[in-house]
Amino acid sequence: MDTSTQITDAPPPAQPPAVDKRAARGATRPGDRIFLGLSRGSGILLLVIMAAIAAFLTYRASLAISKDEGNFLTTFEWNTNAVPPVFGIAVLAFGTVVSSIIAMVIAVPIAVAIALFLTHYAPRRLSGPIAYVIDLLAAVPSIVYGLWGALILVPHMNGLFGWLNDYLGWTGVFSWEGGAPRSMLTVGILLAIMILPIITNVSREVFRQVPQMHEEAALALGATRWEVIRMAVLPFGRSGVISASMLGLGRALGETMAVATVLSPTFDIQASLLDPGGGTFAQNIASKFGEASVFGQDALIASGLVLFVITLLVNGAARAIIARRKEYSGANA
Amino acid sequence: MSTATVTPKGPSTLRGARLPKWSPYAIAAGSIAVAIGIGVVGGLHSRVQWGLIAAILYVVASYAIATMVEGKRQAKDRMVTSLVWVAFLLAVIPLASLVWSTVARGVKVLDLYFLTHSMGVVADTEPGGGIYHAILGTLEQVGLATVIAAPIGVLTAIYLVEYGRGNLSKAITFFVDVMTGIPSIVAGLFILSLMLIFEMQPFGFAGSLALAILMMPVVVRSTEEMLKLVPNELREASLALGVPKWRTILKVVLPTSLGGITTGIMLSIARITGETAPVLLLVWGNPLINANPFEGAQASLPLYIYQQYANSAGSGAAYDRAWAASLTLIAFVMLLNLVARGIARWKAPSTGR
Numbered sequence: 001m002d003t004s005t006q007i008t009d010a011p012p013p014a015q016p017p018a019v020d021k022r023a024a025r026g027a028t029r030p031g032d033r034i035f036l037g038l039s040r041g042s043g044i045l046l047l048v049i050m051a052a053i054a055a056f057l058t059y060r061a062s063l064a065i066s067k068d069e070g071n072f073l074t075t076f077e078w079n080t081n082a083v084p085p086v087f088g089i090a091v092l093a094f095g096t097v098v099s100s101i102i103a104m105v106i107a108v109p110i111a112v113a114i115a116l117f118l119t120h121y122a123p124r125r126l127s128g129p130i131a132y133v134i135d136l137l138a139a140v141p142s143i144v145y146g147l148w149g150a151l152i153l154v155p156h157m158n159g160l161f162g163w164l165n166d167y168l169g170w171t172g173v174f175s176w177e178g179g180a181p182r183s184m185l186t187v188g189i190l191l192a193i194m195i196l197p198i199i200t201n202v203s204r205e206v207f208r209q210v211p212q213m214h215e216e217a218a219l220a221l222g223a224t225r226w227e228v229i230r231m232a233v234l235p236f237g238r239s240g241v242i243s244a245s246m247l248g249l250g251r252a253l254g255e256t257m258a259v260a261t262v263l264s265p266t267f268d269i270q271a272s273l274l275d276p277g278g279g280t281f282a283q284n285i286a287s288k289f290g291e292a293s294v295f296g297q298d299a300l301i302a303s304g305l306v307l308f309v310i311t312l313l314v315n316g317a318a319r320a321i322i323a324r325r326k327e328y329s330g331a332n333a
Numbered sequence: 334m335s336t337a338t339v340t341p342k343g344p345s346t347l348r349g350a351r352l353p354k355w356s357p358y359a360i361a362a363g364s365i366a367v368a369i370g371i372g373v374v375g376g377l378h379s380r381v382q383w384g385l386i387a388a389i390l391y392v393v394a395s396y397a398i399a400t401m402v403e404g405k406r407q408a409k410d411r412m413v414t415s416l417v418w419v420a421f422l423l424a425v426i427p428l429a430s431l432v433w434s435t436v437a438r439g440v441k442v443l444d445l446y447f448l449t450h451s452m453g454v455v456a457d458t459e460p461g462g463g464i465y466h467a468i469l470g471t472l473e474q475v476g477l478a479t480v481i482a483a484p485i486g487v488l489t490a491i492y493l494v495e496y497g498r499g500n501l502s503k504a505i506t507f508f509v510d511v512m513t514g515i516p517s518i519v520a521g522l523f524i525l526s527l528m529l530i531f532e533m534q535p536f537g538f539a540g541s542l543a544l545a546i547l548m549m550p551v552v553v554r555s556t557e558e559m560l561k562l563v564p565n566e567l568r569e570a571s572l573a574l575g576v577p578k579w580r581t582i583l584k585v586v587l588p589t590s591l592g593g594i595t596t597g598i599m600l601s602i603a604r605i606t607g608e609t610a611p612v613l614l615l616v617w618g619n620p621l622i623n624a625n626p627f628e629g630a631q632a633s634l635p636l637y638i639y640q641q642y643a644n645s646a647g648s649g650a651a652y653d654r655a656w657a658a659s660l661t662l663i664a665f666v667m668l669l670n671l672v673a674r675g676i677a678r679w680k681a682p683s684t685g686r
């Protein structure tokens with residue numbers, strides 16, 4: 001498994017025996033034909049579902065967008081009940097990107113550090129159980145993170161926000177008018193906590209696969225532990241870490257309930273990350289859905305379509321990076 | 334204090350000077366003491382600030398001391414070691430707090446009454462009531478989703494591993510990957526768009542369909558991994574005896590990998606059980622017991638948590654119920670996880686036979 005030369009298609013060990021093709025397919029037996037039909041049918045059904053998702057979302061979205069008086073991409077307003085309806089996704093796109101960026105900036109370095117901790121620093125007796133616990137934490141439902149974020153994390157943010165405002169308030173990005181800290185920064189921190197386990201898990205898998213020889217060679221040359229990591233572990237694991245981060249980014253972009261519980265949304269763009277306001281695609285759908293008319297629901301579907309496309313791009317990029325070095329696949333994480 | 338204890342730096346030793354083994358603990362103790370001192374003198378109330386000051390002091394102090402005694406490279410190594418430890422401890426705080434607060438606040442109202450009663454006659458802001466209707470709804474929705482998604486997922490994986498070659502299987506593999514990343518709310522919107530077209534009202538099964546969409550790719554991926562682990566010799570032996578391929582798959586391949594497939598399915602059930610967004614869009618929630626998933630709005634455990642939080646205008650009783658429901662949900666998900674991993678461990682050696 002030293003190179004990634006030809007492991008791209010169907011994996012070799014999984015190949016059915018290479019007997020005569022016609023005999024192997026057993027096309028003459030009705031049982032075989034039915035079974036092949038069933039399993040192929042399920043596969044095709046998956047493709048049909050994907051196509052249907054794209055098609056129906058686009059159809060309903062087009063119903064809404066065609067009546068939109070504003071520009072769907074640039075309007076700073078979400079007023080679907082107005083008589084002509086005016087709505088646009090500019091605020092949502094901004095909020096989604098900003099909160100995800102904050103989450104990534106916080107989560108990726110810490111996750112990589114924890115992965116290194118588990119593979120290279122922690123005492124062996126500790127690292128197994130900790131990895132197991134982190135595995136379990138990845139399974140905690142997002143609504144629980146949301147509840148915790150809204151009731152425990154938010155009150156604890158006051159201190160940090162005051163401090164940021166005192167020392168960094170002059171930048172404008174960290175100024176705070178003293179409202180409840182249900183802002184983009186809090187959302188970003190909560191998202192970071194949520195995606196930490198998944199990024200850690202995938203990175204840990206990658207770091208574990210670093211060839212022992214590389215590390216021992218570096219140690220034999222007198223490298224310190226940090227130099228081993230910098231010269232042998234990190235270069236080997238780079239693509240794995242990138243794809244792990246992209247998977248985490250995909251989660252952060254589409255996260256609904258945690259954002260909906262923590263953020264106090266307004267439909268405008270705040271220069272400051274600390275003042276409440278803004279919104280994300282998923283959060284906007286969840287909070288506006290309750291009182292939306294059929295037309296309003298179509299408009300929300302239109303914004304969901306944009307989110308769908310964005311996550312497709314991000315995940316596609318992550319998969320492409322994984323596919324280049326197949327043996328790191330974190331897809332079953 | 335540490336320099337005094339360093340072993341004599343004679344020119345004859347081959348190794349460079351090293352700090353003694355206990356020095357990190359000594360530096361840690363020192364920096365914590367100094368941090369507490371700063372905290373008390375400076376009047377900082379937040380323990381988090383004390384911890385941060387201690388962490389920064391520790392990193393700086395160990396770097397400085399190691400530079401003096403051991404040299405730059407070792408100092409850098411020690412600094413990274415301490416940074417990694419700090420990162421780990423930093424991450425433990427919120428995660429431990431999450432688990433702790435859920436358990437501590439959840440047990441307050443969690444009892445048999447809570448598990449066996451609905452919110453039928455209880456206003457959201459009053460104490461009392463329970464989650465029976467929500468548990469019922471979740472079990473039905475997740476059960477139906479599993480009934481749909483598990484066979485389709487397993488069959489797709491069988492196609493990919495046992496039959497798949499060529500463009501169709503490549504396309505399926507790619508789109509399964511893509512499907513894994515669909516946000517749950519988008520799956521909900523897809524079913525919603527169908528419901529809008531057919532002018533349907535919210536009902537439990539609609540939620541099941543969205544959950545099934547989220548579950549399928551996970552089942553495919555995990556089943557695929559498991560089927561690939563089945564040794565080819567088993568297939569060859571069976572085929573050599575003249576057993577048809579479909580019977581080989583049903584009688585040899587699937588039983589061999591059954592443990593792993595079960596694990597995968599249970600993990601995916603655990604994943605969709607906590608999904609709130611599609612249920613919010615499609616099932617709406619209902620304070621009453623509705624045992625029929627095919628008609629009328631239903632409740633669901635994650636949705637119950639959200640609604641207790643969002644609709645209660647800060648009522649303590651509702652928050653208590655939300656925490657108790659969270660604890661129930663986490664306990665259920667963790668139980669699924671633990672059992673699934675137990676099965677995986679118990680069944681794992683059988684693939685090697």
